[in-house]
Structure formats: structure tokens, C-alpha cells
Amino acid sequence: MSTLTDMGEALEHGKRKQVVQLVQQALDEGLAPQQILTEGLLPGMDRVGLKFRNNEIFVPEVLVAARAMSAGTEVLKPLLAEAGSTSAGKAVLGTVKGDLHDIGKNLVKMMLEGKGIEVVDLGVDVAPETFVQAAIDNDAKLICCSALLTTTMPVIGDVVKAAEAAGIRNKVKIMVGGAPLTQEFCDSIGADCYTPDAASAAIRAVELLSA
Amino acid sequence: MNSFEKIQRCFDLVPPADRKDIPVYPMMLLYPGRVAGFTQKEITSDMDKWLQALDVTFQKIGTPDLCQGNPPGDVMFLQGIEALRPGYELDEDASYQFKETCHMQPEDYQDIIDNGYLQWYNRYLCTIQHPPITNIPDIGKLWMQVGMNAGKVGAFLAQRGVSPIHGTASGTPFDTLSMVRSFGEFVYDLYDEPDLVKAAIDKGTPEVLGQILGTLEHSPLKRASLYAMRSDANSISPAIFEEFSWPSLKAIILGLHEAGVQAVLHADGNWLPMLPKLLELPKGSTLVELDGVTDIHAAYDILKGWLPIRGDVPATMLAFGTPEQVSAYCEDLIQMSMAKGGLVLGSGCEVPLNCKLENLKAMMDSVRA
Numbered sequence: 275m276s277t278l279t280d281m282g283e284a285l286e287h288g289k290r291k292q293v294v295q296l297v298q299q300a301l302d303e304g305l306a307p308q309q310i311l312t313e314g315l316l317p318g319m320d321r322v323g324l325k326f327r328n329n330e331i332f333v334p335e336v337l338v339a340a341r342a343m344s345a346g347t348e349v350l351k352p353l354l355a356e357a358g359s360t361s362a363g364k365a366v367l368g369t370v371k372g373d374l375h376d377i378g379k380n381l382v383k384m385m386l387e388g389k390g391i392e393v394v395d396l397g398v399d400v401a402p403e404t405f406v407q408a409a410i411d412n413d414a415k416l417i418c419c420s421a422l423l424t425t426t427m428p429v430i431g432d433v434v435k436a437a438e439a440a441g442i443r444n445k446v447k448i449m450v451g452g453a454p455l456t457q458e459f460c461d462s463i464g465a466d467c468y469t470p471d472a473a474s475a476a477i478r479a480v481e482l483l484s485a
Numbered sequence: 486m487n488s489f490e491k492i493q494r495c496f497d498l499v500p501p502a503d504r505k506d507i508p509v510y511p512m513m514l515l516y517p518g519r520v521a522g523f524t525q526k527e528i529t530s531d532m533d534k535w536l537q538a539l540d541v542t543f544q545k546i547g548t549p550d551l552c553q554g555n556p557p558g559d560v561m562f563l564q565g566i567e568a569l570r571p572g573y574e575l576d577e578d579a580s581y582q583f584k585e586t587c588h589m590q591p592e593d594y595q596d597i598i599d600n601g602y603l604q605w606y607n608r609y610l611c612t613i614q615h616p617p618i619t620n621i622p623d624i625g626k627l628w629m630q631v632g633m634n635a636g637k638v639g640a641f642l643a644q645r646g647v648s649p650i651h652g653t654a655s656g657t658p659f660d661t662l663s664m665v666r667s668f669g670e671f672v673y674d675l676y677d678e679p680d681l682v683k684a685a686i687d688k689g690t691p692e693v694l695g696q697i698l699g700t701l702e703h704s705p706l707k708r709a710s711l712y713a714m715r716s717d718a719n720s721i722s723p724a725i726f727e728e729f730s731w732p733s734l735k736a737i738i739l740g741l742h743e744a745g746v747q748a749v750l751h752a753d754g755n756w757l758p759m760l761p762k763l764l765e766l767p768k769g770s771t772l773v774e775l776d777g778v779t780d781i782h783a784a785y786d787i788l789k790g791w792l793p794i795r796g797d798v799p800a801t802m803l804a805f806g807t808p809e810q811v812s813a814y815c816e817d818l819i820q821m822s823m824a825k826g827g828l829v830l831g832s833g834c835e836v837p838l839n840c841k842l843e844n845l846k847a848m849m850d851s852v853r854a
């Protein structure tokens with residue numbers, strides 16, 4: 275048990291090498307890869323999310339914690355695939371067309387992954403049709419759109435319309451965010467969910483995917 | 486009272502006798518193109534068109550007290566970030582767009598430490614020009630052109646009774662390194678190679694200060710903007726600020742102050758946790774420009790009576806709000822600052838391209854009508 279506790283703690287402090295070492299140690303102790311993920315790495319990332327949401331830690335701490343988490347999951351990935359374990363769901367994520375801001379979007383990705391959600395990252399400057407096609411191709415139930423410019427906010431509305439046009443609107447949830455967005459705006463374009471920060475985004479994503 | 490006097494009194498934290506004494510500064514680099522019917526390509530490639538566009542805009546909204554001191558093309562150069570340009574990589578009437586990509590390797594920190602910060606920075610700048618400059622000394626010609634253009638803008642504005650916001654502008658070493666290395670990589674460097682990063686910043690600090698002072702020697706306006714776009718709490722923690730960014734920022738501002746130069750700290754993002762540190766600066770030395778993300782009442786409470794602030798009608802309100810909302814927002818800022826002074830009524834960073842003219846007019850009228 276203490277290996278997993280130590281692992282979560284090392285992750286929280288962004289200690290990448292130590293996390294990898296502890297993951298290996300847990301495997302050597304005979305723990306199942308899935309257990310290492312759900313009881314070691316993910317709770318660590320959860321605490322990071324919580325602290326971030328409470329303004330106790332800042333973006334850099336999240337970045338290094340997420341880097342440590344990736345290093346740990348890298349070790350587990352082949353083993354998890356072998357064991358055929360399932361993820362908490364799939365999401366496609368991107369910054370909308372005309373917009374190149376990706377720091378917030380990347381944080382959202384890390385936080386979703388921290389909840390065990392599989393994320394298909396479409397990058398920046400993503401066209402509405404690309405979001406929709408990626409959701410279809412990957413069988414993702416969640417589309418996450420980020421926009422940081424007042425001039426690109428309306429593109430999120432186009433993503434909603436593109437999902438309708440493609441006939442998948444009732445199969446996907448659309449979640450939106452980025453500094454200039456508001457709940458009001460989210461409602462006005464007919465998206466499903468807005469959150470002001472990445473940690474809340476992850477919590478809501480889990481709810482939306484299990485609904 | 487003329488604009489120059491208003492601004493000086495604002496730096497000196499003299500309470501305004503009347504709201505008309507509050508300097509107003511809508512930061513309009515690109516927006517005037519829209520007002521005057523020029524494309525973004527036209528105003529970024531031809532400074533005379535930009536100046537014409539300013540005139541048209543001033544006629545419609547009234548003359549502000551402060552204005553950008555460099556034309557759009559030169560702001561792109563001074564910010565030192567790779568940019569997509571209207572009419573080339575983008576539509577003719579799109580805003581130019583900075584694009585952050587990693588242009589620096591970990592070895593470059595050592596190069597800076599061994600051979601100097603500005604030689605590295607100028608070499609980097611060469612690589613992001615269109616087309617890239619291969620003969621490095623040629624970048625000097627661009628610097629000179631930027632200086633000459635600033636002189637021309639200054640003369641144009643002075644004829645209209647408007648002060649440029651600065652005589653020159655520069656990124657601070659911490660923030661420039663973060664941009665050039667790109668945000669994520671730089672954050673990892675702060676954790677993986679803290680001493681190397683710190684030594685590179687230390688090397689850059691006096692060089693950047695020297696460059697600013699050198700440029701201002703020939704400028705009648707002894708005021709310099711510092712772009713500290715990566716030192717806010719959305720980007721870094723207060724602990725990182727204190728350890729890596731603040732010592733250099735403070736040294737530059739103190740150096741400017743000693744030389745009789747006012748600083749304009751362009752503080753995008755959430756600066757609230759960082760603001761108490763600014764009280765270590767000499768009184769009235771620095772105008773702190775807030776962009777609508779920092780809680781401006783809380784900021785004013787911390788800085789009042791010590792440093793002036795500019796802010797902060799948010800871009801979202803200018804684009805999507807109503808004149809009544811803008812007037813109410815401005816009225817609140819005016820009421821906040823009448824007793825202790827130190828407010829430049831401004832837009833939160835840039836006036837967005839899709840700003841409604843009547844909203845901008847409402848902002849101007851709040852201290853004019």
C-alpha cells in the first residue's frame with residue numbers, strides 16, 4: 275500500500291523519475307497495472323486538480339505533475355493494453371479554428387487524463403468538421419472546445435451546428451471553455467457544459483461520460 | 486490640463502480634481518484599421534495608413550491622452566514572437582497572430598551565459614523575420630527603422646496633443662525566454678535546470694536595461710514599456726515569480742528609475758498574487774497595465790498611493806457588451822480612483838478587432854462628456 279501512497283505523493287510534487295521507479299516497484303511487488311493506475315497515479319493527479327482549483331498550486335506545478343503522471347502511465351500502457359482494461363471514456367479536444375492558444379487546452383487534456391479519460395488531442399486551429407469527424411472516427415462521446423479570443427468564440431457555435439448536421443448531436447456532449455467564455459455564452463450556442471477551469475472540466479467530463 | 490500633464494500627475498499619484506483630469510488610453514493598434522476601412526494588411530505593412538486610420542478613429546471617438554508608440558508592424562517586431570501576417574499566411578483583414586513555437590534549445594542557455602543575451606536574442610530574431618535574415622548584423626537596420634518610425638509616430642501624436650505610451654519597449658529576460666523556448670518546455674527547464682535558467686536571466690538583465698537606456702538616449706520621451714507576459718499567476722506561481730522573474734524585473738525598473746525613465750509594466754493575466762512585491766519599487770516609478778483578468782479593485786487597494794495602474798475595460802465587454810455596460814464599468818473605475826488618483830482609464834490590453842465603436846465611444850465619453 276505504501277508504494278502506491280508514495281507514488282501519489284511523488285506525482286503531486288512532479289517527481290518524474292521517482293514516479294517511474296515506484297511504478298516499477300509496485301509491479302515488482304505484484305500489483306496489477308490497473309490497480310497501480312487507479313490507486314496510485316490517478317488519486318495523486320486528483321489531488322493536484324483539487325489544489326489547482328482551490329488556487330493552492332499554479333500551472334507549472336500542474337504541468338510537472340502531469341509530466342510525472344505521463345511517465346508513470348508510459349510504463350503501464352503496454353501492460354494495461356495486454357490486460358484489456360477499459361478507460362473512463364473517450365473525448366476529442368482542441369482549440370477552435372483561428373485560435374492558436376493551447377496552454378489552457380493542454381491543461382484540460384492533462385486533467386481529463388488524470389481522471390482516466392482517453393483524450394484525442396486535435397491541437398489548435400481545428401475546424402468544426404474536424405472535431406465532428408474525429409468524434410465519429412474515435413467513437414468519442416465528448417467534444418471539448420477551447421477558445422481564447424472573442425473573435426473565435428463563435429466558432430464553437432459552428433461545432434455544435436456541425437455535430438447537428440452530421441447527425442451525431444444526440445450522441446455527443448459538447449463541453450466548452452477558455453478565458454472569455456461564460457455559462458451564458460455556452461447556453462446561447464446550445465453547448466452542454468461550460469467550466470471556468472480545467473479541474474472542474476475533468477469532474478464534469480466524468481459525469482457527462484457516465485450519464 | 487493637457488494630456489502630458491494629466492499623465493505626469495497620474496504617475497505622481499495626485500488625485501484628479503475632476504474626472505476630465507483622468508488620462509484615457511484605449512490601446513488601439515489594429516482596431517483603427519476597421520474604423521477607417523483599411524485592411525489589416527494595409528495597416529501592418531504601411532505605417533502612413535495606420536496614422537491615417539488613427540486620425541479617422543480620433544475624429545469618431547475623440548482624442549485619447551495616450552496612444553501606442555509604434556505602428557503595428559513594429560509592435561510585431563518588438564514583441565519578438567513568430568507571427569502569422571495578414572495578407573500572407575492569413576486573410577488580408579485578419580489580425581496578425583503570434584504563434585508560439587519552440588525556437589530555443591537547452592544549450593542556448595549556456596550560450597547566453599558565455600556569450601551574452603542580446604547576441605543570442607538578435608540571432609533568434611533574425612530567424613523569425615520574413616524572410617529570415619541570414620547576415621546577422623542586418624538586424625541592426627531593422628532596429629534603427631523601428632526607432633525612426635517611433636520618432637515619426639511621436640511627432641504625429643504630439644501634433645494632436647497625444648502622448649505615446651512609451652519611447653521604447655522590451656521584453657524582460659524571464660518572459661522572453663519563456664516565449665522563445667515555449668511555455669511548457671520553459672516550465673520544465675525551471676524544474677530541471679533552475680541554475681542554468683537563472684544564470685541566463687542574470688546575464689540578460691543588465692543587457693536589456695542597457696539596450697533600453699541606449700534607445701531612449703535619442704528619444705524625447707523617457708518612458709519604456711516592459712512586456713512581462715509570462716510572469717502572472719496564470720502562467721507561474723508566486724514562488725517562481727519571486728525566485729526567477731522578480732529579481733530581474735525589479736533590477737530593470739530600478740535601473741530605469743535611476744536614469745529618470747518611467748516604466749510601463751504590461752501585466753497581462755492574473756497579477757494579484759504578485760502585486761505586493763511591486764511595492765518594493767520606488768513610488769510613482771511604474772504604470773501597471775492590467776488586462777481585465779486581475780481583479781482591479783483588489784489591485785488598486787494594494788497599489789494605491791504608490792503605483793498608478795491602467796485598466797481595464799475587458800475585451801469581451803468591448804466586443805459583446807453595450808455602451809451602458811461600458812459606461813457603468815468605467816464609472817466604477819472612476820469612482821474607485823477619484824480620492825487617491827493613479828488611474829489611467831484603459832482597455833484591458835488591446836481593443837479587440839470586433840469592438841463596437843459605440844462601446845469605445847462610451848469609454849472615452851466617461852471622462853470627457
Ligand code: B12
Nearest residue numbers: 374375376377378420423424451452453471472583834837
Ligand atoms: C499566452 C497568450 C498568448 C500566447 C499563446 C501561447 C499558447 N501556446 O497558447 C501567444 C503569444 C501566442 C498569444 C497570441 C495571441 N493572443 Co493571446 N494571450 C495569451 C494570454 C496572456 C494567456 C492565455 C493563457 O494561456 N492563459 C493560461 C491558461 C491556463 O488559461 P486559459 O487558457 O484561460 O485556460 C483555463 C480555462 O479557461 C479553462 N479552459 C481552457 N480551455 C478550455 C476548454 C474546455 C473544454 C474547458 C471546459 C475549459 C477550458 O481551463 C484552463 C485552466 O484552468 C491571454 C491573456 C489572458 N489573460 O487570458 C492572451 C489573450 C487571450 N490573447 C489575446 C490576443 C489578442 C492574442 C493575439 C491576437 C495577439 C496578436 N495580435 O498576435 C494572438 C492570437 C493568436 C491566435 N490566433 O490565437 C487577447 C484576446 C482578446 C480578444 N480579442 O478576445 C488576450 C485575452 C490578451 C488581452 N487581454 O488582450 N497569446
